[in-house]
Each structure stands twice: as structure tokens, then as C-alpha cells.
Amino acid sequence: MEDGDSRKRLDQFVDAAFAFAVTLLLITGAEAPTDLNDLKRALLYLPSSLAAFVLIVLFWNSHRSFSRVTPVRDGWTTLLSLAVVFTVLVYVHPLRFLMQALFYWLSQGRLPGQELIHGYGDLAALYQIYGVGFAVLSGLVAALFARSTALAPTPEIAAAARAWRDAWLVCTASGVISALLTFLPLERAPWLPPMTYSFIPVAIWLNQRLAAALAKRAPAAETAEDNTAAAA
Numbered sequence: 001m002e003d004g005d006s007r008k009r010l011d012q013f014v015d016a017a018f019a020f021a022v023t024l025l026l027i028t029g030a031e032a033p034t035d036l037n038d039l040k041r042a043l044l045y046l047p048s049s050l051a052a053f054v055l056i057v058l059f060w061n062s063h064r065s066f067s068r069v070t071p072v073r074d075g076w077t078t079l080l081s082l083a084v085v086f087t088v089l090v091y092v093h094p095l096r097f098l099m100q101a102l103f104y105w106l107s108q109g110r111l112p113g114q115e116l117i118h119g120y121g122d123l124a125a126l127y128q129i130y131g132v133g134f135a136v137l138s139g140l141v142a143a144l145f146a147r148s149t150a151l152a153p154t155p156e157i158a159a160a161a162r163a164w165r166d167a168w169l170v171c172t173a174s175g176v177i178s179a180l181l182t183f184l185p186l187e188r189a190p191w192l193p194p195m196t197y198s199f200i201p202v203a204i205w206l207n208q209r210l211a212a213a214l215a216k217r218a219p220a221a222e223t224a225e226d227n228t229a230a231a232a
Contacts, residue, residue, distance in 0.1 A: 007073050010081055011063075017085040018060040021092045025049045025056070044112050048099035055095060059088060062141050062168065069161050070148040077151075080144045087140060091133040098130045102194070120190065124182040127193040131182070134197075135175030142168035163208065170203045 063084060070077065097116050101123075104113025117123050145165035152158035178196040186192075 007067075010073070010078060011067050014063055014081055014085055015060070018056065018063075018088065021056055021088050022053060024092050025052050025096055041112070045100065047107075047111060048096070048103045048113070051103070052092070052095045052099045056088065056092065059084070059137060059141065062164070063144070065164060066141070066144045066148055066161075069145075069157050069164070070151060071153065072151045074147075074151065076147050077144060080140055080147065084137065084140045084144070087133070087137045091137055094126065094129045094133055098126055098194075101126065120186045123190060124186055127182045128179045131175045131179030131193065133175075135172050135179070138168050138171035138175060142172055163211070166207050166211065167204045170207060171200055174200050174203070 063081070100111075100113035101116050102113075103111045104116075117126070142165050145161045145168065148161040149158050149165060152161055174196050178193040181193040181196065184192070
């Protein structure tokens, strides 16, 4: 098990890695604009950069939540945290490309992104790369909370960790399904693979309702068994 200083250093390292990932989303790219026209062109990337930024923050916040519910750490949680860092630094590039292509389509060509896609084959490849990256990163976060469940000092903390674990397993499944849908003819429904992600909130809500229903039934079943045993 790790002491408090080790946990703090690891969390600080993860925070710094996410901060570095955010810098890769800067709308100006590698070079700062040199005139007003360059600045105007750079600002056109603002919507896609903002959307990508929100998703990066979502994963960062999940690790913060893991830190709050996991006061005790071990070697597995350290390894998984480092794997999250590595994956998010790789994931940021397909995330940026996908968001640029998405906002190019949504704006009907008013925003940049046309140069990224040259056919349905490129679109399928981008969906696949993003879907696999999203699934791997979500799966790693789910594994962190699964480990947190095993290390939880109280039943309440374990229940909170299970809820987070299940939510990120839903995200993992969404990424896998989205990637698999790219093997269908995209010419008929190019919007279908990314549409998978819009169902994540509904799937998480349904899973939480199911878990709550099962939790209510468990004490009732135990009480019935105790009454049967007492009568016997």
C-alpha cells in the first residue's frame, strides 16, 4: 500500500498530464497567429477545441472522483493511473480530429476540417480510431473504480465506486459498439457510429435504476429467508 505523500505525488502527476493534454488542443496550433487574418482562422477552431476540452475534463474529473473515494492505493491503482495518462495523451489527437470533422459537417463547411476526410474510408478509420481510444480509456477508468471497490474501507464508499465503475463500463461498451458500426455501409448512415455516444446518459440512468431496484430486493429476499429458517 502507498502512503499519503505517494498518493499526492501520483495525483499531481496525473493532473499535470491532463493539463499537458489540454495544451495540445490550443486553437492556434504550433505557431501563434502573426496577423489578424491568422487570428480569425485560428478562432474558427474554437468550437471543436471546446468540445474536445470538455471531454478531456470529463476524464480528468473521473480520476479526481476516483481519488476522493479511494483513500488507500496499491500497485494496481498506480499502474492503472499511469495507463490512463499514457492513453489520454494518445487519445487527444483522434479526439481533436473527430471534433474538427464533426463541426465542419455541422457548420456545413463554414468551420475548418474538410482536409481531414477524403471519403467514407477515412471517416470509418477516424470513427474506429476514436472509438477504440474512447473504449480503452473508459475501460481503464472503470478498472480504477473496480479496484477502488475492492479497497473501499466502508460499504458506502464501495457502493459509490461501483456506481462509477458501472457508468464507465457503459462508456466502454459505447466506444466498442461505435467502432463496430463502422463496418456497416457508412454511405447510408454516416451519423450512426457517433450517435452511439448520445445514448450513454440514458444507459447510465437505466443501469442505476436497475441497480437500485436490485439493492431494494436483496434485503427483502434475506428477510424472507430468515423468516423461513425461523419457522422451520
